[in-house]
Amino acid sequence: MTATFPALRLRRLRQHPVLRDLIRETELNLNDLVLPLFIKNETGEKQEILSMPGHFQIPISALEEEIREITALGINSLLLFGVPDHKDAMGTGGYHEDGIIQKAIKKICSLAPHLLIMTDVCFCQYADHGHCGVISGENGQAAYLDNDATLELLIQQAVSHARAGADVVAPSGMIDGMVKAIRHGLDEAGFSHIPILSYSVKYASAMYGPFRLATEGAPKFGDRSAYQMDSGNAIEALREVEADVVEGADMLMVKPAHTYLDVICRVKQAYTHIPLAAYHTSGEFSMIKAAAEKGWIDEKKAAMEILTSIKRAGADFIITYYAKEVARWLSNI
Ligand code: PBG
Numbered sequence: 001m002t003a004t005f006p007a008l009r010l011r012r013l014r015q016h017p018v019l020r021d022l023i024r025e026t027e028l029n030l031n032d033l034v035l036p037l038f039i040k041n042e043t044g045e046k047q048e049i050l051s052m053p054g055h056f057q058i059p060i061s062a063l064e065e066e067i068r069e070i071t072a073l074g075i076n077s078l079l080l081f082g083v084p085d086h087k088d089a090m091g092t093g094g095y096h097e098d099g100i101i102q103k104a105i106k107k108i109c110s111l112a113p114h115l116l117i118m119t120d121v122c123f124c125q126y127a128d129h130g131h132c133g134v135i136s137g138e139n140g141q142a143a144y145l146d147n148d149a150t151l152e153l154l155i156q157q158a159v160s161h162a163r164a165g166a167d168v169v170a171p172s173g174m175i176d177g178m179v180k181a182i183r184h185g186l187d188e189a190g191f192s193h194i195p196i197l198s199y200s201v202k203y204a205s206a207m208y209g210p211f212r213l214a215t216e217g218a219p220k221f222g223d224r225s226a227y228q229m230d231s232g233n234a235i236e237a238l239r240e241v242e243a244d245v246v247e248g249a250d251m252l253m254v255k256p257a258h259t260y261l262d263v264i265c266r267v268k269q270a271y272t273h274i275p276l277a278a279y280h281t282s283g284e285f286s287m288i289k290a291a292a293e294k295g296w297i298d299e300k301k302a303a304m305e306i307l308t309s310i311k312r313a314g315a316d317f318i319i320t321y322y323a324k325e326v327a328r329w330l331s332n333i
């Protein structure tokens with residue numbers, strides 16, 4: 001028989017701070033975090049992204065300094081986004097051998113070979129229309145995003161990233177069949193050792209607002225609800241995940257994170273054996289920053305609580321714009 005009050009007193013275990021530390025179930029570590037970086041231009045000044053305090057569009061020429069800071073903080077893993085000068089209908093900037101992201105990958109590989117370089121594989125930053133795939137059809141609606149024509153171009157992008165030195169490719173477009181296509185393409189090109197982190201469960205979310213200023217990749221018409229998931233759906237998330245697993249995804253992702261803790265939990269419970277990432281997105285980041293700037297919230301406590309909760313829900317690692325701050329907080333710098 002289990003004890004009840006007064007024999008049972010749950011508060012007993014909460015009195016001593018060291019005991020609280022000993023029995024804590026979930027603890028955030030720096031090696032749980034991936035830092036996103038935005039790369040734009042060869043040279044020039046780094047440009048602060050106004051909607052994302054502390055984040056910049058970084059030119060290749062400033063990467064050395066950036067990587068030095070990141071390395072000193074003990075951050076070991078990056079997710080790279082390229083912001084090209086030139087955008088066109090087919091997003092060709094995404095797979096040029098000397099495109100902005102390919103150059104950035106090569107540079108970072110040479111500066112810090114120990115870093116894990118993940119790359120976002122999508123169309124929207126590189127396409128003039130700002131959608132995550134090839135647009136076909138007369139009326140230019142997002143619903144006319146040509147799924148299968150997009151696959152071929154995603155393969156080219158993923159292979160070009162691997163060729164430049166990416167360690168992990170992360171397709172983010174919610175294109176049906178993208179994992180299968182990219183796996184096949186990578187294998188054919190001699191990159192069977194490169195894992196795929198699929199943005200398996202990506203919602204059509206207002207939380208990506210600040211990011212679109214960072215990548216200059218907002219859709220020029222319509223929105224992404226014809227390919228990203230509806231925020232009311234959780235069971236459908238399991239179908240998305242199942243499809244990716246069958247297609248050969250090495251790691252899964254739920255995005256956004258804070259508003260979809262239930263989905264993280266369900267996916268982890270259904271696929272305990274497959275590593276799961278969660279993307280703490282730009283909007284989730286900027287909301288904490290804005291409230292903290294106003295003095296309405298304790299930034300460190302709020303961010304640590306939210307990130308720990310994402311891990312507690314079931315994420316094995318978290319992509320977050322808070323990685324540098326967490327590194328400083330954990331080491332008291
Ligand atoms: C590109 C992409 C987006 C994000 C990651 N990759 C934007 C979008 O789908 O509109 C969002 C990241 C963030 O908000 O932090 N497909």
Ligand code: ZN
Pocket residue numbers: 122123124125131132172173
């Ligand atoms: Zn996209």
